[in-house]
Amino acid sequence: MRPELIEASGLLRSPDPAAMDRALALLQKTVFSFSTKVCGHREDAEDTMQDVLFKSLPHLRKIENPQALAVWLYKVTRNRCWMSRRRSRFAPEHMLSLDELMPEPAELEALLHSATHSPEAQAISQQNSERLHEAVLRIPAKYRLILVLHDMEELSAAEVAKITGLQEGTVRVRLHRARLFVRRELAALTSGKSRPAQRSKRASLRRPLDCKQIFAGLSDYMDGKLDDAACARFQSHIQDCAPCVAFLQDLSRAVERCRTHAVDCESSSARALRKVLLQEYQRLSA
Numbered sequence: 001m002r003p004e005l006i007e008a009s010g011l012l013r014s015p016d017p018a019a020m021d022r023a024l025a026l027l028q029k030t031v032f033s034f035s036t037k038v039c040g041h042r043e044d045a046e047d048t049m050q051d052v053l054f055k056s057l058p059h060l061r062k063i064e065n066p067q068a069l070a071v072w073l074y075k076v077t078r079n080r081c082w083m084s085r086r087r088s089r090f091a092p093e094h095m096l097s098l099d100e101l102m103p104e105p106a107e108l109e110a111l112l113h114s115a116t117h118s119p120e121a122q123a124i125s126q127q128n129s130e131r132l133h134e135a136v137l138r139i140p141a142k143y144r145l146i147l148v149l150h151d152m153e154e155l156s157a158a159e160v161a162k163i164t165g166l167q168e169g170t171v172r173v174r175l176h177r178a179r180l181f182v183r184r185e186l187a188a189l190t191s192g193k194s195r196p197a198q199r200s201k202r203a204s205l206r207r208p209l210d211c212k213q214i215f216a217g218l219s220d221y222m223d224g225k226l227d228d229a230a231c232a233r234f235q236s237h238i239q240d241c242a243p244c245v246a247f248l249q250d251l252s253r254a255v256e257r258c259r260t261h262a263v264d265c266e267s268s269s270a271r272a273l274r275k276v277l278l279q280e281y282q283r284l285s286a
Helices: 003-011 017-039 042-062 066-084 105-113 119-127 129-137 141-152 157-164 168-191 209-216 218-222 228-238 242-260 268-285
Strands: none
Touching: 003 017, 003 066, 017 042, 017 066, 017 141, 017 268, 042 066, 042 268, 066 157, 105 242, 129 141, 129 168, 129 242, 141 157, 141 168, 141 242, 157 168, 168 218, 168 242, 209 218, 209 228, 209 242, 218 228, 218 242, 228 242
16 A cells, blocks of 8 residues: 555544645545556546545545555545546557467567666666556556556555455456556567567467466466465476566566656645645534
């Protein structure tokens, strides 16, 4: 969970107007950031932020802990964003299959022999939030929502399941496919090459069966969700398979870029909105 929500949850119970102003600023940041990543348009995110926060004012003091605040706030924001969002021009129509997201042998070979990123190049890459934003917007909406909630908003799979109404296992499956998709998009955007066409069944059969099984469980391995026996099998395979190591490192970099992606919402209009929200909150409290 984002530390902003933990801090806001404590501040909401303070009678100090300065504490409430700080809490509202944290909630503004959370709602705007989440809406921008899911909806893709700043104008939609600003409308969603204003609407959600005004509707939230009568309920804020009743929410007892950060977990309840997170689940309630993200659920309300998601519903509002879904109602108003414009269809992304990047989003593909088809469902994501695991097989089409797995790398071809040629791609693994290129990863294996690519030069290690220098610290300077990695820093420049991490600063290029526009490229990441574009890659995330290409993910089909129902997968993008899971990636944003889990990797960008720092919620657990259990919390994401409560917000979305999905089973936790379904959350994990969609998260992995979204991660594989955004890794592929970032690789294409960075190299300047077009995205690979949909793979044929014959092409998919060229991948070793053991590697296919490893690719299918990489997110569970990265997040420490495998039992001891499965983890041992993964480690045994990876230590002898350099292409899988290269792919795991590339996927880990993509996930880390998602986790460190920040959206700034502070502006004169945001401060003006907060002033009105604070006045309304004080009126309701009185």
